[in-house]
Amino acid sequence: MAEGNTKITDRFWTRYRELVRSEMIPYQWKVLNDEIDVRIERERDDAHIPNKKSHALENFRIAAGKHSGHHYGWVFQDSDVYKWLEAAAYSLSEKMDENLKKLADSVVDLIGDAQEEDGYLSTYFTIEEPDRKFRRLRESHELYCAGHLMEAAVAYNRATGNRKVVEIAEKLADCIWRELGPEGRYGFDGHEEVEIGLMKLYQLTGKERYRELSRHFLMIRGEDPDFFEKERQNDPDRKPVIHGMDPLPLRYYQIHKKVVDQDTAEGHAVRLVYLCTAMADVAAACGDEIMLAACRKIWRNIVDRRMYITGGIGSTVHGEAFTFDYDLPNDTMYCETCASVGLVFFAKAMMENEADGEYGDVMERALYNTVLSGTALDGKHFFYVNPLEVNPVSSALDPGKSHVKAVRPEWLGCACCPPNLARLLASVDQYVYTAREDCCFVNLYMSSESCFSMKSGEIRIRQETGYPVSGKIRLQLEKEAGQKLRLGLRIPSWARTFALTVNGEACRAVPEKGFVLLDLQEEKNEILLDLPMKPELWRARADLRSDIGKAAVGRGPLVYCLEEADNGKDLHMLSIKRDPDFAEQEEDGELGHIVAITAAGIRRKTAPVRGGLYGFDDEMREEKEEQRLRFIPYYTWANRGSNEMSVWVRTE
């Protein structure tokens, strides 16, 4: 990959990145440090009693011997701190803030203090069960947390030059190498993540053993599907490490077969996309075609059969998991924010293997819809689960939907999503381009200024756009005289047409695998791309039982939804006309700067003439009225209190 950097100047994204800086990072710090009272909600009715506080930093202080007491919270509580540090690092990269840097430096010091002499690092095991270190990998999350530390270390080092954090990460990586490396004991983590962290550490340090260790964990995964069970049998008292972490089916952990033999997306959705990200990273770094082929198969299975129109993944709350092809229920699904964050990682990693506009399409779909839906517009309330259809009464009174919240909680007992979201938003600049050899591909359209050191020389790109409100994009690209450069412009799959001019001349290029490829000759180039940003009626293929007879409204990358606040109660009684006579309303109000869409619809209230629940088809009384339906971008829903929401609407 070419070295480079991108500075986001975009109105849409800057608002989010400012939220990360001004709200999420300080707010999450206070939560992790138990400084504020926060109403922590259970993920669902049958979840364990939620932590009354995070205690995440306190765990480090206890492990470091500074405070006394017990570990509190999940066995993977440390990762909240690492993800916070990673988000802080990206934020500092963009804009230095000495106070934040001081705070982050102190966190690095604290982590270092909690690290054991041999490099081992996991506050839970250091405090509570030192004799079980690396012995209960199914549930322990030791390597998972290590991976997050490595990601944070690389980001923080790049942002601030801090060396200590890299030393901690390397010392831990070396400890893992000794214990579980190719010459150590057989074992891998129940939750993939260390494989990603090791690849980042490899990219920073150039030390091949980290790449080798990452690949090792991938190659042995699923080789012995009984490994976790054997591990439990070997444990003296065979108890689960921590209450509530009961063994789950092999697929949950993606250990039902070797990873290179897997061709469908199975099990816990976050785990699966983290696995795939690491596989794609390793494939790119090692030129491993077998691993890349497996990535492609799983990608196809997700995109062609197991992904919501919002870019959400995970069809069931049970195991927060994939289920089977075309099973995409709208009101019981999981669609965890973290899973879509991971899908964006996977898409980026695939782009680094091979250029295909579909990777950018999915990245965009997940990012603008499910990822952004993960946070309230205030940056202080978060969704874990991102439904496509909500009735608040169901959420309250149907235990099977207790995980489907109608408003974003302040914090969740298992707090993986808020910091994951923060680190992605803070690093979104890294997703705009994929620059490789003499090619630079534009994945995402957002106003920004970038420079890349390509094989053939330096390039500078200035992007100006009002995306996603407007579909007009202006790219100014400067390169060196005689420098060979191919620019790939992604033509999104939602764009039926597009208009393109290159240095003033209309260009009729046909996209190849989703990209218009321009071999730029001039030193200074101006490219104007006009994408048809307008309302469209979408349908799902008939295999999707839940969406049959229904349509969704989209505009560019944004999926839209109906909310009760705009359309009244009982959204299921509404239908949209096949000729919806769309109208757009640009506004900048309580939902921010959006284009709302109205469409022609009908509200039907039917009831049996004789009363009761059921009546003859020809004895139903029907009140039918024309109603102008108002759709808002999906990511803005649930910002006006608890109310009904629906993405899919029945068609007339």
Add this chain to the structure above:
Amino acid sequence: MAEGNTKITDRFWTRYRELVRSEMIPYQWKVLNDEIDVRIERERDDAHIPNKKSHALENFRIAAGKHSGHHYGWVFQDSDVYKWLEAAAYSLSEKMDENLKKLADSVVDLIGDAQEEDGYLSTYFTIEEPDRKFRRLRESHELYCAGHLMEAAVAYNRATGNRKVVEIAEKLADCIWRELGPEGRYGFDGHEEVEIGLMKLYQLTGKERYRELSRHFLMIRGEDPDFFEKERQNDPDRKPVIHGMDPLPLRYYQIHKKVVDQDTAEGHAVRLVYLCTAMADVAAACGDEIMLAACRKIWRNIVDRRMYITGGIGSTVHGEAFTFDYDLPNDTMYCETCASVGLVFFAKAMMENEADGEYGDVMERALYNTVLSGTALDGKHFFYVNPLEVNPVSSALDPGKSHVKAVRPEWLGCACCPPNLARLLASVDQYVYTAREDCCFVNLYMSSESCFSMKSGEIRIRQETGYPVSGKIRLQLEKEAGQKLRLGLRIPSWARTFALTVNGEACRAVPEKGFVLLDLQEEKNEILLDLPMKPELWRARADLRSDIGKAAVGRGPLVYCLEEADNGKDLHMLSIKRDPDFAEQEEDGELGHIVAITAAGIRRKTAPVRGGLYGFDDEMREEKEEQRLRFIPYYTWANRGSNEMSVWVRTE
């Protein structure tokens, strides 16, 4: 109530009653006696490991000191034996069978041997935890089992004259009176049932203390919502009685408020209808208007807002419970067979308070659809859960639907339904008429011969019908000269019209509260009723989100469904025309003697032109073909292997 009896001569019901006699009773005996290997299934993925055997009779032998060993199975395992005995009793009433009587007598003796000196009877507590007797009423099911013993005792005494069984039941009832009666400790069972049993014992023996004890349990229920929790706090080691019986919300046990103050159907559906049956029994016996008023409110709530078109109740697997008004999902519901059995009990008990055709309507709806669906046509496989929509792939791969079986298992870990079904089928003769004072109401239409001792004298009724295949009913009623008699003929709510002749003369009576009332003057009367037994298209009121845009097919009391075996895969791609051009096909094949219905429909297979999951509305490729849809009676579904099924079908 007038004394009397009814002998069923009906083709439709005799088949089922013969199945009870020849298959269910012998088969269930073998299961209860661990004589045959039976593949016991878990109710759902997260249910406890199922019992490998029933052990129900062995528990009695151990409690009686005849064998040694431990109690095995659920704490309420005894009730399976009592329900079997009750079913056997009804079967013997109809047709004496000396071998069966001998077997049943021996069961009575065994129960007597297992009973303790003071009358206490519960094999679990006798064997395992004698110091906890009546101390953990939330989970113990001691009174629940006692209630089933009392019901069995009354039935068996009536069938055979056996006195011992009544002595056992009375001894137990007296023990309960001493411990938990109005002068004993405060307490009632977590699962209502003893209140029903006590009323039956009162009706048999005339002893008012049993009626008083039943009313006592009802009156104190919910008075102190914290009672169960206090009981747990007072328990020395505070453990649940038996693994898996975790405390559930107050509503689950109907203890969130006093029962007479309850006006909605809440909690575990079986518990609720058992509670209501007892309340209605007590209301009738005591003329308790307050209790009757509560029954009416809960009845209205069920019938107007919480009942499936199949007469199923219980919208969620979580707590096998009601959820909220109009929440009737078709593919995740519970609709337990036992709950519909209980709804039939409740309807009958209400009819004994006040004549209203609606009670017969609901009785009929539940009986002909969800209750019968509880057994395979072979009488040897049973549903616990009766879905309105099934996709076998979902049942297999979506853990949230693991309780929705696509084929009836041989036996279930919690085996409440098969014997409950058997006892209702074997006693269905008791549901045909409600005879009171000088009125005789016809609730159900089935060929039968009855006699009743009315206040004014004896009557004999002979009913001849081909119901539910035919809607023609011939009633011959003989009474004494000058005897006053009013006959109430239920005109079902599904009958738009009807034709009636009384002694050769056309009668234009208008039904009052669902009954045509005939004051019969002649000694010999012939009444011919012709109900319009023909296919009808039904709709649900629009408040039912799950049924919006859909219709169901019915014929008389029977709800129909589509099965994959007749209509091909992907039933969701089918729709029915609003003008369905119904055709009927009477047949007597693998589904028994039924009228199948065909209707005009369309199959649509749509997919995006560009491939993938989602496409523009105007870029979908649609394969549309006319398809004649074939509907079969709901109760006959899942008799041809695992396949898709749906009651509700989208309309064009």
